[in-house]
Amino acid sequence: MKIGILSDTHDHLPNLKKALAIFKSEGCEKILHAGDFVSPFVINVFKQFGIPFSGVFGNNDGEWIFLLKLAEAIGEIRKGPIELSLDSRKIALMHEPVYLSALKQANYFDLIVYGHSHQAIIETSPVLVINPGEACGYLSEKPTVAICDLKTLTANLIKL
Numbered sequence: 402m403k404i405g406i407l408s409d410t411h412d413h414l415p416n417l418k419k420a421l422a423i424f425k426s427e428g429c430e431k432i433l434h435a436g437d438f439v440s441p442f443v444i445n446v447f448k449q450f451g452i453p454f455s456g457v458f459g460n461n462d463g464e465w466i467f468l469l470k471l472a473e474a475i476g477e478i479r480k481g482p483i484e485l486s487l488d489s490r491k492i493a494l495m496h497e498p499v500y501l502s503a504l505k506q507a508n509y510f511d512l513i514v515y516g517h518s519h520q521a522i523i524e525t526s527p528v529l530v531i532n533p534g535e536a537c538g539y540l541s542e543k544p545t546v547a548i549c550d551l552k553t554l555t556a557n558l559i560k561l
Contacts, residue, residue: 402488403428405452406533406547406556408435408496408516410443411461413537413544417443419561420536420546421450427548431487435516435533436496437461438478444471457481459496459516484510488551498532505530511554521545521558529554536561 405424410417424432432452436459438444447454454476458465472478482495482504490511493504498515505513505528513530519541521534531547538544538561549556 402430402551404487404549404551405429405432406435406514406531406549407432407536408533409437409459409519409535409537410434410439411437411535411537411539412439412443413539414443414446416536416538416544416561417446421446421452423546423559423561424452424548425450429548431455432476433485433492433494433514434478435459435494435514436481437516438468440464441467441471444468444475447472448475451475455479455483455485455494457483457494457496490551490554501530504528512549512551521547523547523556523558529556531556534558 432454434456456478485492493510493513497517519535522532524530533547534545544561
């Protein structure tokens with residue numbers, strides 16, 4: 402199972418559409434969003450592409466209730482960190498990497514996903530850790546997302 406991973410979209414609709422189009426063309430069956438959707442209207446873009454998603458709130462997501470309401474049709478958004486099980490893999494999803502060190506040392510998760518720093522990172526030891534970078538590109542001017550193959554536990558970053 403392939404999953405698309407993104408974070409920090411910050412209302413950048415053109416890049417969000419690019420990311421979701423890539424995920425769709427690559428056969429991603431699920432999307433993980435590591436927070437900072439920002440405005441509820443971005444959920445409508447997810448609906449257009451029809452790929453289910455799970456996400457967590459970020460520090461810039463202010464309209465939680467409306468985000469939750471709109472997300473019900475295509476996915477879920479929760480306060481992180483959250484634990485997911487996909488394709489027999491245990492996944493931790495959070496926005497800020499507050500618990501990153503402890504989660505890596507716990508030797509419980511197959512994949513840890515976080516955002517917030519706007520810096521794309523893939524670590525493979527002791528566990529696969531992915532920060533997809535920022536989909537918006539506002540800080541780095543290098544918008545990125547990631548795709549992870551849960552069967553092989555491999556991932557790659559994609560520039561938008």
